[in-house]
Amino acid sequence: MANEWKPKIITEDVPGPKSREIIKMKEKFVPKGISITHKVFVEDTEGAYIKDVDGNIFIDFAGGIAVMNIGHSNKKVIDAIKKQSEKFTHTQAYIVPYKIYSELAKKLTEITPIKGTKKKAFFANSGAEAVENAIRIARHYKGVPRIIRFTNSYHGRTLLTLGLTSKYIYKKGSFADGSFIHTAPFPNVNEFPGDEDECVDYCLKQLKYFLEIECTAEETAAIILEPVLGEGGYIPVPRKFLEGVRELCDENDVILIIDEVQSGCGRTGKFWAVEHYGIKPDLLTFGKSIAGGLPLSGVIGREEILDSVHPGGIGGTFGGNPIACAAGLASIDVLQETLKDMDK
Numbered sequence: 444m445a446n447e448w449k450p451k452i453i454t455e456d457v458p459g460p461k462s463r464e465i466i467k468m469k470e471k472f473v474p475k476g477i478s479i480t481h482k483v484f485v486e487d488t489e490g491a492y493i494k495d496v497d498g499n500i501f502i503d504f505a506g507g508i509a510v511m512n513i514g515h516s517n518k519k520v521i522d523a524i525k526k527q528s529e530k531f532t533h534t535q536a537y538i539v540p541y542k543i544y545s546e547l548a549k550k551l552t553e554i555t556p557i558k559g560t561k562k563k564a565f566f567a568n569s570g571a572e573a574v575e576n577a578i579r580i581a582r583h584y585k586g587v588p589r590i591i592r593f594t595n596s597y598h599g600r601t602l603l604t605l606g607l608t609s610k611y612i613y614k615k616g617s618f619a620d621g622s623f624i625h626t627a628p629f630p631n632v633n634e635f636p637g638d639e640d641e642c643v644d645y646c647l648k649q650l651k652y653f654l655e656i657e658c659t660a661e662e663t664a665a666i667i668l669e670p671v672l673g674e675g676g677y678i679p680v681p682r683k684f685l686e687g688v689r690e691l692c693d694e695n696d697v698i699l700i701i702d703e704v705q706s707g708c709g710r711t712g713k714f715w716a717v718e719h720y721g722i723k724p725d726l727l728t729f730g731k732s733i734a735g736g737l738p739l740s741g742v743i744g745r746e747e748i749l750d751s752v753h754p755g756g757i758g759g760t761f762g763g764n765p766i767a768c769a770a771g772l773a774s775i776d777v778l779q780e781t782l783k784d785m786d787k
Contacts, residue, residue, distance in 0.1 A: 570704035578603065589624075590607070
C-alpha cells in the first residue's frame, strides 16, 4: 500500500472546513431523518482507509454498515465493474436478460447450504427488499400469513420489515404493521438468569408454545432468524438453539428463513454464518457486502418454494443489475480466496 494511505489528521479541527461547508448544504437540502454519524465527507478510499475532502485519513471501522468486507476500491471488483459498464449498464433482467444474472445465481446456489438437493436464487437491491420477498414467498408457498421473529432482531426499515425489527427508533411514527407477526424470545445468554443450556431450553419451550398456542403451526408460514444478532448486540445464536429451531420447523412444516444480510459474506470466518451450525435453512436472505459496495441482495432457497410463485410474481426494475452482478461474482471470488487463506 502506498505511504499516502496512513491515518493522519492535517486540519486543526475535525470536521475540517470543507466538510463543514458540505454539512451546511446537507442541512439545507436533505431531510433531518438522514442523520450523519461521522461529520466528515469522503473523497477517496483504499482498503481499510477513508480520506475526507479536507485530506484527513481515517481507519474505517464502519465499513458502510457491514458492506465493505473486502475493503474499499478492491481492484478485482473495480475491474469487473469497469468491464461490464463498458458493455451495458441496464436492460432489466426480466425484459432483455443477460447471462451474468444466471451465472451469479448458479455460483450462489453452489456455495450456499440449503435444505434439499435443488436450489435457486434471485436478486433484489437491498437487504430489506430481500427479506420482504422471502416473507412474501413463504406466505405464498404455505398459503398462511403468520411469521415468527425474535426479540432484538433487525430485518430492515421498510413497512413490512419494520414489523420484524425490534429497535423503536426505526419504527417511530411509521405505524409499521405488525399484523400476523409474533415475537419469540432470542436466547441471549448474557441477559438470562441461568446457564446457556437453561437459556436455550427456555427459549425453545417458548417457541414451541408459539407454534402450539399463540399463532399455531397451521397458520405459521415461516420463522425468520439472524444467526448472529445484528443491531441486537452482535450475539451468535447458540448451536443447540438453532438445531432446535430447525427441528421444530421440520416437525411443524414451517419454513426456516436465515437472514444473512448482515452476518454473511465472510464476517464470521465462513462465507455464511449458518455454516458454523451444520443446519440448512429453507430460504436464506443476503445483501450488503455481496457486491463490494454496489446495491445487490437476494434470496437463495429450495426450488419448490421459489418456484411456487407464478411468472411475474417476483420482480423489480433494478434487481440483479448487470454491473452489480459482475461486482458480485468478483466479490465472491475475493472473499473465497481470503477465507481459503485464513484456513491455512
